[in-house]
Amino acid sequence: MKEREFVSVFRSSKKKDTYLFVRRGQKWEELPESLRGIFGQPVHSMDLVLTPDRKLARTTGKQVLEAIGEKDFFLQMPEEQEGYVVDFKRRLDQRNP
Numbered sequence: 001m002k003e004r005e006f007v008s009v010f011r012s013s014k015k016k017d018t019y020l021f022v023r024r025g026q027k028w029e030e031l032p033e034s035l036r037g038i039f040g041q042p043v044h045s046m047d048l049v050l051t052p053d054r055k056l057a058r059t060t061g062k063q064v065l066e067a068i069g070e071k072d073f074f075l076q077m078p079e080e081q082e083g084y085v086v087d088f089k090r091r092l093d094q095r096n097p
Helices: 033-039 061-071 084-095
Strands: 005-012 019-023 042-050 074-076
Touching (some): 019 042, 061 074
């Protein structure tokens, strides 16, 4: 794992709240075909210099850098809902106080 890496972040055109972190300049065609199929067309979000101690919204710089070192990418998926029924009930309760 490098101490710092220039990283590009892309959001998925198919999956809400799904992001892909890659080395800046990474060729899309070189990533696994299965990943490209699920992810859809990448939409550039930002570029950043990533260090192991950097905190990100749902992960750490260290986790991202380790994944990029091993697989050439880090895929950030949306957080799972605790329970769709509980969430649905909470939304109903908010509408009908």
